[in-house]
Amino acid sequence: TAAPEKQNEPMEKTAAPEKQNEPMEKTAAPEKQKEPVGRTSSSSALKSQPKAEATETVADETLSSPAPKAVVSVVRSSKVRHVEGRLAHKSTHVEKLPKLSTTVPGDSNAFQANKELAAVVLAVPGGQIGVFDLNKAGRLDTDAVPTLQNVASVMDFVFDPFDSRKLLVACDDARIHVWKIPKDGAGQTYSEPDSYLIGHQEKPNILCFHPLASSILASCGYDCRLYIWNVNTKKIAITLNPVKEPLFSMAWSPCGQYLATISKDHSIRIYEPRASCGPIKEGEGPEGSRGARLVWVDKERIVVSGFNKSSLRTLSVYNTQDLKQPLSVVGTNISPATLMPFYDPDTHLLFLTGKGDHTIVAFEYVAEQDPYLFEVTPFPCGSPHQAIGFLYKTECDVKQVEVAKGVRLCQATIEPFTLRVPRVKTEFFQDDLFPDTAVAWEPAMTADQWLSGGNKAQRTISLRPEGMKLLSEGLKEAVPVAKKYQSYSKQYKTDQEKKDELLSAMVTKMGDKNESPLPQSKQDGVDSDEWEDS
Numbered sequence: 001t002a003a004p005e006k007q008n009e010p011m012e013k014t015a016a017p018e019k020q021n022e023p024m025e026k027t028a029a030p031e032k033q034k035e036p037v038g039r040t041s042s043s044s045a046l047k048s049q050p051k052a053e054a055t056e057t058v059a060d061e062t063l064s065s066p067a068p069k070a071v072v073s074v075v076r077s078s079k080v081r082h083v084e085g086r087l088a089h090k091s092t093h094v095e096k097l098p099k100l101s102t103t104v105p106g107d108s109n110a111f112q113a114n115k116e117l118a119a120v121v122l123a124v125p126g127g128q129i130g131v132f133d134l135n136k137a138g139r140l141d142t143d144a145v146p147t148l149q150n151v152a153s154v155m156d157f158v159f160d161p162f163d164s165r166k167l168l169v170a171c172d173d174a175r176i177h178v179w180k181i182p183k184d185g186a187g188q189t190y191s192e193p194d195s196y197l198i199g200h201q202e203k204p205n206i207l208c209f210h211p212l213a214s215s216i217l218a219s220c221g222y223d224c225r226l227y228i229w230n231v232n233t234k235k236i237a238i239t240l241n242p243v244k245e246p247l248f249s250m251a252w253s254p255c256g257q258y259l260a261t262i263s264k265d266h267s268i269r270i271y272e273p274r275a276s277c278g279p280i281k282e283g284e285g286p287e288g289s290r291g292a293r294l295v296w297v298d299k300e301r302i303v304v305s306g307f308n309k310s311s312l313r314t315l316s317v318y319n320t321q322d323l324k325q326p327l328s329v330v331g332t333n334i335s336p337a338t339l340m341p342f343y344d345p346d347t348h349l350l351f352l353t354g355k356g357d358h359t360i361v362a363f364e365y366v367a368e369q370d371p372y373l374f375e376v377t378p379f380p381c382g383s384p385h386q387a388i389g390f391l392y393k394t395e396c397d398v399k400q401v402e403v404a405k406g407v408r409l410c411q412a413t414i415e416p417f418t419l420r421v422p423r424v425k426t427e428f429f430q431d432d433l434f435p436d437t438a439v440a441w442e443p444a445m446t447a448d449q450w451l452s453g454g455n456k457a458q459r460t461i462s463l464r465p466e467g468m469k470l471l472s473e474g475l476k477e478a479v480p481v482a483k484k485y486q487s488y489s490k491q492y493k494t495d496q497e498k499k500d501e502l503l504s505a506m507v508t509k510m511g512d513k514n515e516s517p518l519p520q521s522k523q524d525g526v527d528s529d530e531w532e533d534s
Contacts, residue, residue, distance in 0.1 A: 085379030088416040099123040108156040113389035172203035212256040213450035214443035283323025291338035305339040328371035428471040436460035
């Protein structure tokens with residue numbers, strides 16, 4: 001009768017897997033040492049209090065600066081995930097550049113380009129800037145390169161987005177030099193700019209043109225003063241409150257109403273210059289002190305490229321309505337160079353690279369999905385570059401599905417490159433990749449209109465070539481795919497049917513040959529008598 005009780009013993013032994021959790025408890029031992037639980041001794045409780053306070057401090061630091069997330073490489077549906085880069089043929093390169101300057105501050109890109117010209121600071125005394133014609137490829141004749149002699153050292157420079165031959169240069173003489181580059185100025189050295197913008201007490205280090213209004217320029221200098229200039233009148237139109245430290249970077253919002261800045265005290269500030277002289281929003285940026293850049297990705301969000309305490313290059317997404325904490329932080333790699341961001345609003349692609357990098361990395365910005373930045377295929381260039389610049393969307397060959405076109409500055413060359421999305425049906429216009437694009441080379445309003453409170457968006461145009469069908473229309477006209485096993489539903493034949501069909505085909509091929517006499521029938525035969533024995 002005791003046998004059934006013994007049969008239950010194996011059921012009791014099945015509880016053994018609970019012991020497998022012991023190693024997990026052992027690994028958690030260090031945490032229990034930091035925060036003793038369940039001890040009634042007062043002395044042990046007193047000893048544990050400092051450790052608890054330290055734990056709370058670490059928790060607060062984690063909340064204030066979230067750890068960067070790894071680059072997201074999750075398989076997801078994306079029309080630009082496999083973007084690929086291509087360097088243009090060597091015949092299109094501008095070669096044999098003069099020696100480049102290495103003293104330009106890191107706050108500047110040290111390179112500017114538009115569809116006609118490229119400007120670079122040369123290693124020549126007097127702050128000389130070389131201006132190169134991008135439409136004239138090949139080896140340069142150094143005697144035929146126009147140069148702008150600023151006398152003072154160059155801090156930053158930028159082309160007017162609405163005038164491809166107007167270049168503004170910030171120099172350490174506390175002045176902003178305004179240059180108008182003539183078309184027939186080959187081989188000349190210009191030593192006197194057209195005009196000056198005078199107002200800073202110390203050297204200005206950052207210049208930024210307004211994206212919609214003509215002749216509106218924002219500047220900041222080592223005097224920590226922010227000015228909004230009317231370049232036409234050469235006067236300061238708006239003076240913003242001084243900041244505590246000089247700026248790393250600043251950028252206008254796409255609508256042109258707000259100005260975002262990040263300074264060397266790690267503070268991000270959002271200004272509405274026409275409404276208030278002080279910032280309307282303020283918060284903490286990346287912790288690293290090596291440098292930072294920012295760019296707007298939509299009307300309410302910015303992306304800040306910077307560093308953390310471990311010198312890891314990071315990308316932080318912020319909502320400009322609440323700058324207390326970033327929405328997400330994505331880590332990239334460790335390098336001393338600050339990542340320079342370039343954003344394409346048509347494809348929502350963010351391109352980044354740093355001085356001395358061999359690769360242009362890219363991320364797709366997705367506004368509805370955390371962490372909002374998703375890495376796409378990077379573009380390895382094969383050799384290091386000093387900086388890059390992107391051209392207007394009209395320079396792209398849409399028939400080859402080029403979504404971006406730019407130039408990169410190398411040690412002795414300027415090399416064009418393109419970024420394209422592989423597609424099968426390239427005979428169609430890829431309207432999902434090429435929406436109507438803004439005419440960024442034409443101002444939407446004048447400086448006086450903007451200063452008086454006007455807001456106006458730029459007009460848009462279609463990049464669709466004449467006579468090219470839309471991809472969305474081509475998909476509707478496509479022949480439907482045959483269903484599975486459809487070929488066997490009514491066309492299946494048995495072996496006997498196949499034999500009958502084959503015989504019928506052979507008979508048909510023979511035609512009337514059965515009615516015609518055979519060749520041997522036409523010959524004379526042997527008489528029957530001849531077959532008899534003689």
